[in-house]
Each structure stands twice: as C-alpha cells, then as structure tokens.
Amino acid sequence: MIDPNDFPVLEREVWLNHAAISPWPAAVIRAMRAFVDDNAAHGPMHYDRWLATERRLRERAARLLEAESADDVALVKNTSEGLSLIAAGLDWRPGDRMLFLAGEFPSNRLPWVQLLPDHVDVVEVPFASSDPEAALLDALDERTRLVAVSSVRYDSGIRLDLDRLGRACRRAGALLAVDAIQQLGALPLAVRDLPVDFVVAGSHKWLLAPEGLALFWSAPDARDRLRPVQTGWRMWPDMFDFDRDDTSIPRHARRFEPGTLNTAGIHGLDAALGLLLSTPAAERGARLLAATRRLIDGLAALPGIDVLTPGDDRRRAGIVTFRCTGRDPRRVLAALRAGSVVAAPRSGGLRLSPHWYTPTDQIDRALDVIESALR
CATH class of the missing domain: 3.40.640.10 (Type I PLP-dependent aspartate aminotransferase-like (Major domain))
Incomplete structure (x- = not known):
C-alpha cells in the first residue's frame, strides 16, 4: 500500500503535473x-x-x-x-x-x-x-x-x-x-x-x-x-x-x-x-496505467471533450491530454488551479499527468472540477 506520508504534496495539491516537474517525496526531502x-x-x-x-x-x-x-x-x-x-x-x-x-x-x-x-x-x-x-x-x-x-x-x-x-x-x-x-x-x-x-x-x-x-x-x-x-x-x-x-x-x-x-x-x-x-516496477506501471485509464474514461464521458491520448495501454504512460470543444482551455485550467489541481496547457488543450502513487479520489476530484468548468 502507498503511505500518504511518503508524499507530502498529497496534503495540499492534486498534483497532475509529473510530466513537468514532480514534488519531492519525503525520502528525498530527508x-x-x-x-x-x-x-x-x-x-x-x-x-x-x-x-x-x-x-x-x-x-x-x-x-x-x-x-x-x-x-x-x-x-x-x-x-x-x-x-x-x-x-x-x-x-x-x-x-x-x-x-x-x-x-x-x-x-x-x-x-x-x-x-x-x-x-x-x-x-x-x-x-x-x-x-x-x-x-x-x-x-x-x-x-x-x-x-x-x-x-x-x-x-x-x-x-x-x-x-x-x-x-x-x-x-x-x-x-x-x-x-x-x-x-x-x-x-x-x-x-x-x-x-x-x-x-x-x-x-x-x-x-x-x-x-x-x-x-x-x-x-x-x-x-x-x-x-x-x-x-x-x-x-x-x-x-x-x-x-x-x-x-x-x-x-x-x-x-x-x-x-x-x-x-x-x-x-x-x-x-x-x-x-x-521499493515497489516492483510492474506494480508501479499497473497503478499508473489504471490512473490514466480512469482519467481517459472519465473525460470521454464528458460532453465536448476530445482525448488526444490513446486508450490502448500499450500506447500510453502517465500523460493524458485533452481538448475542450468550444471552450477556452484557459478557463478550465483556471478552474483546476482554483481547486488545487495542478495541470499544464499542451497541444491547444490540457495535460494531466498523475503518478503511480496518486490516489483514486484525487483523480475523481480533478474530473469533477473539469466537469463543473464545462457547464
């Protein structure tokens, strides 16, 4: 099991920006x-x-x-x-x-x-x-x-x-x-x-x-x-x-x-x-692919969302990028930031990048913020 104490960022942010710069885990800080x-x-x-x-x-x-x-x-x-x-x-x-x-x-x-x-x-x-x-x-x-x-x-x-x-x-x-x-x-x-x-x-x-x-x-x-x-x-x-x-x-x-x-x-x-x-590579990989799968499935259920990242497990890693039809991505990004969800603008849309330790409830929180921003 993942110990939240190993990742101090979890107390403050939903960090979906590991594809840019990651916050340090507790072991690195020590x-x-x-x-x-x-x-x-x-x-x-x-x-x-x-x-x-x-x-x-x-x-x-x-x-x-x-x-x-x-x-x-x-x-x-x-x-x-x-x-x-x-x-x-x-x-x-x-x-x-x-x-x-x-x-x-x-x-x-x-x-x-x-x-x-x-x-x-x-x-x-x-x-x-x-x-x-x-x-x-x-x-x-x-x-x-x-x-x-x-x-x-x-x-x-x-x-x-x-x-x-x-x-x-x-x-x-x-x-x-x-x-x-x-x-x-x-x-x-x-x-x-x-x-x-x-x-x-x-x-x-x-x-x-x-x-x-x-x-x-x-x-x-x-x-x-x-x-x-x-x-x-x-x-x-x-x-x-x-x-x-x-x-x-x-x-x-x-x-x-x-x-x-x-x-x-x-x-x-x-x-x-x-x-x-300390965690087997296969386990870390499976957790991460499950996180990006949850994001892709959740985004695909929202109206006006075009997911650019492939759904095939063999064709993706930790990045999920999407565009909003008829919506300014800056508005969605602002909503994410207001909700303490950290993402990045890429390819005319938004890029979300969880890690293997990202809790499922934080994935769902990000999806809820995006859904609210699209209304």
Missing part, C-alpha cells in the same frame, strides 16, 4: 536535508560517505534500467546534455543520415539540428499518431546512422514501440537513441531486453528527484563510437590519482563525466530511486 546539515556542520569531511551514496545511486540506476552493469550508466546534468553528447560525439561520416520525428520537445530536436556536422543529412520525419513508427521505418535506409525518438511524447502522451523501432534500426545498421524522460520512473524500461543503444532521462519528472541530474545509459559497442566532447579529472575510476600518466579515454560510461558532479542532486536522486525500487 536525504537532501541530511546532506545540507552534514555539509553545514562538517564541510567535506565526510566526502567518503558522499562517494558511497554516489556508488549506490549508480547501482540503483542500473537496477531501474535493468542494465547489465552500472558501468554503462553516466550521471550527466540533464536530458539535453546527454543527447548533445551523442549529437556532437558520434563518429559521423560524409553521407550519413539522421532521423527524428516532428513535434519533439526541443531537447530532442535542437541537438540534431545544431550540433551535427554539415555533411550529415538531418531528416525531420512527420509524426502520425495512428502509427507513430511507420514514417521512421519508411525513411530508414543503409545511410541512416542514427534514429532519435522520445519513448513517450511530452504533449499527447503517445508511447512508441521501442522494440519495433529498435529491430528495424538493427536491420538497417542504425543506432537508436531514446529520450526516456517521460517514461523512466513511470513505466518499466528494461534496456537489456530492448534493441536500443542510448537512453537519457532527467531526474525531475517521473524519477521524483531534484533538477540538475540525468541518467545516461549507453550500450558498450555504441559508446565506443562516441568521442567524448568534454574531458576532465573525474572520468577514471581512480579519479584521485592526480599524477596519472595514462590519459587514454576510459571505456566505461564515466568517460562522459569530466568534472565534479551535483552531489546534492545525487543524494536526492539516490533516495528517489530507493523509493521507486
């Missing part, structure tokens, strides 16, 4: 306070303990991703940085093509447009909600070097079939990079079972942690094709060997961590992953 208090009282005298927390975070991240090794996970600043490392560092060749879908969040669009060499053909493929993979599959050819997608669309909440895409990329000899910020922590994502090469996800949405940190997983073979575009003292496991003679690039994922990390964020994310992992 961890962050303890780190601040320790630093205030002792400075860096307990740095060895901080490093132990960092090591635990790496192991927990590997468990969450169901990765083969924690050595395949890097800690970077955010999703944008992780995707930019791929864009700037891949061993691009003249004549290469790179594919991404139209309508992506800027984090998964700008790196491909701004950072790739001029000799790479960057192709923005149309997005069709009826079959979101089809256009990418049609565009794949022997020149395609990389395909980049969001596993869950930030606006409509449509979830892509990564297995279908990854298998097609394998056949074409292309790499698959996944922006998983709207899936990781919401639904299971097992990298060892998926034909994917890179997965990046920031900490401040479904992972329930502070901003300023992201998990960057890379398959070893794909990682070997990335030239680090940053370098520094902390890339090696023996990082305190300041007199090292060997400056060869390490093979593990820490090659993407050039300098001092966000230690405060590490304490928060470690606590958040500990909380997430």
Whole structure:
C-alpha cells in the first residue's frame, strides 16, 4: 500500500503535473536535508560517505534500467546534455543520415539540428499518431546512422514501440537513441531486453528527484563510437590519482563525466530511486496505467471533450491530454488551479499527468472540477 506520508504534496495539491516537474517525496526531502546539515556542520569531511551514496545511486540506476552493469550508466546534468553528447560525439561520416520525428520537445530536436556536422543529412520525419513508427521505418535506409525518438511524447502522451523501432534500426545498421524522460520512473524500461543503444532521462519528472541530474545509459559497442566532447579529472575510476600518466579515454560510461558532479542532486536522486525500487516496477506501471485509464474514461464521458491520448495501454504512460470543444482551455485550467489541481496547457488543450502513487479520489476530484468548468 502507498503511505500518504511518503508524499507530502498529497496534503495540499492534486498534483497532475509529473510530466513537468514532480514534488519531492519525503525520502528525498530527508536525504537532501541530511546532506545540507552534514555539509553545514562538517564541510567535506565526510566526502567518503558522499562517494558511497554516489556508488549506490549508480547501482540503483542500473537496477531501474535493468542494465547489465552500472558501468554503462553516466550521471550527466540533464536530458539535453546527454543527447548533445551523442549529437556532437558520434563518429559521423560524409553521407550519413539522421532521423527524428516532428513535434519533439526541443531537447530532442535542437541537438540534431545544431550540433551535427554539415555533411550529415538531418531528416525531420512527420509524426502520425495512428502509427507513430511507420514514417521512421519508411525513411530508414543503409545511410541512416542514427534514429532519435522520445519513448513517450511530452504533449499527447503517445508511447512508441521501442522494440519495433529498435529491430528495424538493427536491420538497417542504425543506432537508436531514446529520450526516456517521460517514461523512466513511470513505466518499466528494461534496456537489456530492448534493441536500443542510448537512453537519457532527467531526474525531475517521473524519477521524483531534484533538477540538475540525468541518467545516461549507453550500450558498450555504441559508446565506443562516441568521442567524448568534454574531458576532465573525474572520468577514471581512480579519479584521485592526480599524477596519472595514462590519459587514454576510459571505456566505461564515466568517460562522459569530466568534472565534479551535483552531489546534492545525487543524494536526492539516490533516495528517489530507493523509493521507486521499493515497489516492483510492474506494480508501479499497473497503478499508473489504471490512473490514466480512469482519467481517459472519465473525460470521454464528458460532453465536448476530445482525448488526444490513446486508450490502448500499450500506447500510453502517465500523460493524458485533452481538448475542450468550444471552450477556452484557459478557463478550465483556471478552474483546476482554483481547486488545487495542478495541470499544464499542451497541444491547444490540457495535460494531466498523475503518478503511480496518486490516489483514486484525487483523480475523481480533478474530473469533477473539469466537469463543473464545462457547464
């Protein structure tokens, strides 16, 4: 059972905005306070303990991703940085093509447009909600070097079939990079079972942690094709060997961590992953899909509502987006805010994003507010 005391926000708000920024659970608050208090009282005298927390975070991240090794996970600043490392560092060749879908969040669009060499053909493929993979599959050819997608669309909440895409990329000899910020922590994502090469996800949405940190997983073979575009003292496991003679690039994922990390964020994310992992991934996923199903069914019963998010469990995660026919969505959003329901405007409508811990009565409260606003 979910303990409401683990989520202080439940006392004040109906938080249906995890797709933007999540409020911290109690475990994260305690961890962050303890780190601040320790630093205030002792400075860096307990740095060895901080490093132990960092090591635990790496192991927990590997468990969450169901990765083969924690050595395949890097800690970077955010999703944008992780995707930019791929864009700037891949061993691009003249004549290469790179594919991404139209309508992506800027984090998964700008790196491909701004950072790739001029000799790479960057192709923005149309997005069709009826079959979101089809256009990418049609565009794949022997020149395609990389395909980049969001596993869950930030606006409509449509979830892509990564297995279908990854298998097609394998056949074409292309790499698959996944922006998983709207899936990781919401639904299971097992990298060892998926034909994917890179997965990046920031900490401040479904992972329930502070901003300023992201998990960057890379398959070893794909990682070997990335030239680090940053370098520094902390890339090696023996990082305190300041007199090292060997400056060869390490093979593990820490090659993407050039300098001092966000230690405060590490304490928060470690606590958040500990909380997430305390509930089986399948259970968390089932609870979340039940919450979004309840929202979709409740919205579909209201007049003048057009739900953009698919009803099929295989095609959605934690986002439900809808439009109001003949109604100004700002009016509905204002009503939600007045009722202490936190949502976000997206796609000309409104986006609701509960988490697995969101109580059913709060889902129903949001539906009641929307129904009243439509009268």
